[in-house]
Each structure stands twice: as C-alpha cells, then as structure tokens.
Amino acid sequence: MIKSSFFQVGMVALGGAFGAILRDVVANTSMTRFMGLPIGLLIVNTFGCLLAGVLQVVIVKYQLGSYWHSFLFTGLISSFTTFSALILQFDQILKENILHMIAAAILSIVLGILAYRVGGLLV
Numbered sequence: 001m002i003k004s005s006f007f008q009v010g011m012v013a014l015g016g017a018f019g020a021i022l023r024d025v026v027a028n029t030s031m032t033r034f035m036g037l038p039i040g041l042l043i044v045n046t047f048g049c050l051l052a053g054v055l056q057v058v059i060v061k062y063q064l065g066s067y068w069h070s071f072l073f074t075g076l077i078s079s080f081t082t083f084s085a086l087i088l089q090f091d092q093i094l095k096e097n098i099l100h101m102i103a104a105a106i107l108s109i110v111l112g113i114l115a116y117r118v119g120g121l122l123v
Contacts, residue, residue, distance in 0.1 A: 011067050015075020023080045036100040041089045048081030049112035053119025
C-alpha cells in the first residue's frame with residue numbers, strides 16, 4: 001500500500017515536471033502580444049484545455065488506471081495550465097489596461113471550453 005502511494009506521488013511529480021517545462025517553453029517562445037493580448041497565455045490555456053479534453057476521453061475509453069490519471073492530470077496538465085499563473089498574468093495585464101484583461105479572461109475561458117469539447121470529440 002505504501003509502495004503504491006509512493007509510486008502515485010512519483011507519477012504526479014514526473015507529470016508535473018514535464019508540464020512545467022512544457023509551459024515554460026510555450027510561454028517563453030510566445031511572449032508576443034496581439035492587440036495587447038498575451039499570445040503565450042492564450043496558447044498555453046487553449047492547448048492545455050484541448051489536451052485535457054482528449055486525455056479525459058482516452059482515460060475513460062481505454063480504462064487507464066489511476067497512475068495515468070495522476071501523471072496526466074494531476075501532474076502534466078495541472079502544472080501546464082495552472083490557474084494561479086493565469087491570475088498572475090491577468091493581474092499584470094490589468095495594470096496596463098482593464099479592457100485587455102477582460103478580453104484575455106473571456107478568450108481564455110471561451111477558447112478553453114471549446115478546445116476541451118473539441119478534444120473530447122477527437123477521440
């Protein structure tokens with residue numbers, strides 16, 4: 001039982017490491033802005049939601065175990081698309097322009113929901 005728990009934690013840590021690295025790569029290569037909106041933020045959140053939609057269906061459809069769920073969702077996706085990073089970015093945008101912050105928030109949510117649904121349909 002304890003060995004199983006350590007393995008589960010290890011899967012979360014491994015997924016988290018990959019997710020954090022992936023987020024850093026995508027965000028740092030997409031530092032540009034379009035009409036005042038942070039492109040990297042929109043790419044990370046939209047792609048993360050798309051990936052979450054795909055992975056959720058795959059995990060259920062192929063009855064993958066809890067280790068895969070821990071690696072993919074608790075680790076990889078959670079560190080790739082962290083809400084706290086989203087709020088931090090929104091706060092930075094808010095300091096510049098409230099309308100840009102509102103637009104970024106709305107786009108992140110709408111694109112995320114759409115990408116999640118499309119991701120689920122892709123499997």
